[in-house]
Amino acid sequence: MMRLNKFLSRCGVASRRQADEMILAGRVTVNGEKITKLGLIIDEINDVVRVDEETVRLPAEESYVVLNKPKGFISSLADRYNRPTVIDLIKGVKDRVYPVGRLDLDTEGILLLTNDGELAYRLAHPKFDIKKEYVVTIKGLFPEHLTEKLEQGVKLEDGYVARSKAKVLSANESNSVLQMELTEGKKREIKRIFAALGYNVKSLKRIRFADISVEGMRPGSWRYLNRKEVLKLRRKVGLH
Template identity: 45%
Template sequence: MERLQKVIAAAGFASRRKAEELILQGQVKVNGKVVKELGVKVSPSDRVEVTGIPVEREEPIYFMLYKPRGVISSVSDDKGRKVVTDFFHEYKQRIYPVGRLDYDTSGLLLLTNDGEFANLLMHPKNEIEKVYVAKIKGIPPREKIRSLEKGIRLEDGKTAPAKAKVLSIDKKKQTAIVELIIHEGRNRQVRRMFEAIGHPVLKLKRERYGLLTLQGLSVGDARELSPHEVKQLRTLASKK
């Protein structure tokens, strides 16, 4: 037996909080009867409807993908470009990416059919570290690296404190490889941070998400997360 709002969230209809609002508004039915009270629990055999639409409950699945460059972090694209779910044709469940990586960014991307899990990881207050490695134009002086660490003022506000480290420099080509660790998830944040200090990104990869790394995966490879890894991510996201 699971709480009704959790079942709705896990099916991807809405966040758990929004699911609670829908229940209180009388938009949810269980076995044909309107439910307006929170705390109701349902079994797998119960029929749940949200605004008249049946909730299809699937076994939750969790994947990580080594996303290649030139792939859209979406389930479809109106321009016919390759999307991340194209790497999962053998699975019948409807999965979707947790957050996104830009079209030109490669690296670790999570996908799931568990809406509650996805909403938890993407909540602005979560403290899950994301490690990026960027090849940038120019060689940044130490004071610019410190400014990344203190926070950069962007058009949508100042970024949270980060960790930054120059891994290597190429004086001949005037480029540098920089590791940047953040825990926010704003749109194109890493690229915008480097642009703000005058060193645009030439190439970008996300190498770590929480405790997960790309170890053992080649570009385009995917694997299912273990129950322990899923539990670890939930714990990290629930610290705040």
């Protein structure tokens, strides 16, 4: 027997807190009955649990996958416009896994996927300060001194002040290439930062998430994280 929110977290659907929100929103049914109160105990083996009308089950084991996402793939399980998703790239993964955060359609690079709901929630939450590194190519010459402006903070159109560490890898009148480090990673944050400074981003690749990289992995390829990598990620967010 198991609490419903713990069951949903174990299935990789969400953290326990997020699962509570889903229950209160009426998105969860047990044996066909909509559940809107917290604290329900279920039979995790025999009860049929659905989220948004889709059945969820406990995985045989927790899986942790790193994908080198190419451009042109949606970072979700499905797309209403039938565009290709990252799930199409990991058909060899036996358990159902969910993206940790997301990368834009035209952004490439490292994406973690897992059915460990609590770890996924913490890795994506800004309070845990998980570092993400990117290589950004922008149009035009980006002077070195502007990296100080990036560290001090750039005010975006919604009033949010975005801060990032950056260094210029190369720069000329046509293009500049920078390496950037962020911990928060709001929606389209890097593109919005450069737009606020008058630059257009030509390409964006995430090369590192926490201590995990896609070095040596071709675009579209994936691998399982090893035990050492998983334990290190869990320690970073206070899970042991």
